[in-house]
Amino acid sequence: MREPAAELLAWYDRHGRELPWRVGPAARARGARPDPYHVWLSEVMLQQTTAAAVRGYFHRFTTLWPTVEALAAAEDGRVMGEWAGLGYYARARNLLKCARVIAEEHGGRFPETAEELRRLPGIGPYTAAAIAAIAFDRPETVVDGNVERVMARLHDIRTPLPAAKPELTARAAEMTPRARPGCYAQAVMDLGATICTPKRPACGLCPWREGCRGRLAGTAPELPAKTPKKPKPVRHGIAYLARRVDGAWLLERRPGSGLLGGMLGWPGSDWVEGAPEPAPPIRAEWHPVEAEVRHTFTHFHLRLALVTALVPMDRTPARGVFVEPAEFRPSDLPTVMRKAFDLVRER
DNA sequence: AACTCGGGGAC
DNA sequence: GTCCCAGAGTT
Numbered sequence: 001m002r003e004p005a006a007e008l009l010a011w012y013d014r015h016g017r018e019l020p021w022r023v024g025p026a027a028r029a030r031g032a033r034p035d036p037y038h039v040w041l042s043e044v045m046l047q048q049t050t051a052a053a054v055r056g057y058f059h060r061f062t063t064l065w066p067t068v069e070a071l072a073a074a075e076d077g078r079v080m081g082e083w084a085g086l087g088y089y090a091r092a093r094n095l096l097k098c099a100r101v102i103a104e105e106h107g108g109r110f111p112e113t114a115e116e117l118r119r120l121p122g123i124g125p126y127t128a129a130a131i132a133a134i135a136f137d138r139p140e141t142v143v144d145g146n147v148e149r150v151m152a153r154l155h156d157i158r159t160p161l162p163a164a165k166p167e168l169t170a171r172a173a174e175m176t177p178r179a180r181p182g183c184y185a186q187a188v189m190d191l192g193a194t195i196c197t198p199k200r201p202a203c204g205l206c207p208w209r210e211g212c213r214g215r216l217a218g219t220a221p222e223l224p225a226k227t228p229k230k231p232k233p234v235r236h237g238i239a240y241l242a243r244r245v246d247g248a249w250l251l252e253r254r255p256g257s258g259l260l261g262g263m264l265g266w267p268g269s270d271w272v273e274g275a276p277e278p279a280p281p282i283r284a285e286w287h288p289v290e291a292e293v294r295h296t297f298t299h300f301h302l303r304l305a306l307v308t309a310l311v312p313m314d315r316t317p318a319r320g321v322f323v324e325p326a327e328f329r330p331s332d333l334p335t336v337m338r339k340a341f342d343l344v345r346e347r
Numbered sequence: 348a349a350c351t352c353g354g355g356g357a358c
Numbered sequence: 359g360t361c362c363c364a365g366a367g368t369t
Contacts, residue, residue: 042364043364044365045364046363046364046365047363047364047365047366048352048353048354048362048363048364048365048366049353049354049355049363049364049365050354050355050356050362050363050364051363051364052355052356053354053355053356053363054364085353085354085355086353086354087352087353087354087355088352088353088354088365088366089352089353090351090352090366090367091352091365091366094366094367121366121367122365122366122367123366124365124366124367125365125366126364126365126366127364127365127366130364142364144363144364144365145362145363145364145365146363146364147364162348162349163348185364186364189364192364193363193364197362198357198361198362198363199357199358199361199362229361258351258352259351259352259353260352260353261352295353295354296353296354297351297352297353297354298350298351298352298353298354299350299351299352334353334354335353335354335355336353336354
């Protein structure tokens with residue numbers, strides 16, 4: 001049998017997924033390389049996000065902003081609006097920061113080494129290695145959730161995450177080939193996404209089944225072990241959806257850091273575990289809405305009460321700004337805010 | 348090392 | 359409902 005890396009690359013050439021940010025086998029054979037801008041953009045979008053969710057966003061971003069310079073020149077609110085719904089909004093803020101550093105300090109070209117890439121906003125150990133390997137053919141080792149799972153099973157490593165991370169990284173590095181490191185990185189991740197899945201792995205189809213110690217020991221489906229996570233508390237809040245008589249909606253740009261940072265939203269109370277303190281953003285006759293918005297964030301469940309009001313033209317809000325119907329795009333809202341709008345719009 | 352930070356699909 | 363996902367930044 002061939003080296004494991006060669007075995008996996010052969011599997012990848014036959015079974016690798018076709019994705020918009022990838023260069024296919026035929027083009028690669030002609031010497032084509034992926035655009036580093038596309039690699040970077042896709043890798044940031046793919047952080048903790050499935051390929052299926054990224055597809056449409058990747059297409060819209062590359063259409064609106066074909067180069068990193070074009071993205072660097074975009075307005076913040078426009079980029080945040082296009083990112084709306086994809087989640088983890090710090091990624092979008094750092095995406096813009098990074099684009100502007102690349103445009104202004106690097107002449108519009110991405111650095112080619114993982115070490116240099118790592119210093120840029122929003123590029124951590126994984127993304128730096130991924131860009132260096134995929135875009136610049138550097139023999140870097142990428143370690144994402146897929147690689148951790150594959151390595152834990154292949155080597156039957158039963159230490160729970162995150163403590164097992166250094167060992168998993170070391171194992172992954174040992175196996176990384178000098179040839180085609182970008183393809184190899186994507187191959188391991190494809191293996192994790194399609195064969196070595198979290199539940200019910202398809203070991204019978206796996207190119208590494210012969211040497212897999214986890215499969216032989218019967219531990220594979222349970223690996224990697226993880227330290228138990230805390231239960232999510234329930235927080236409560238009130239959102240105020242004010243409509244002016246001309247149809248404008250009262251919206252607020254959220255602070256540039258923290259939850260939903262930099263995104264557009266409805267003014268409201270703090271979100272707390274007890275009873276929320278009312279905080280109407282404008283003097284008006286508020287009407288409660290029967291239904292509430294339920295939404296789950298990374299570390300808490302939210303139940304959001306909604307109130308609405310119709311306000312006259314001459315009244316000034318204490319918080320937020322009125323946005324005319326012509327310039328209001330519900331798709332600019334993060335999901336929890338869009339849910340609130342959808343509930344109120346129907347009434 | 349532990350938290351914070353979204354959203355959707357699979358189960 | 360829980361778990362997972364091509365993780366990074368902060369404390």
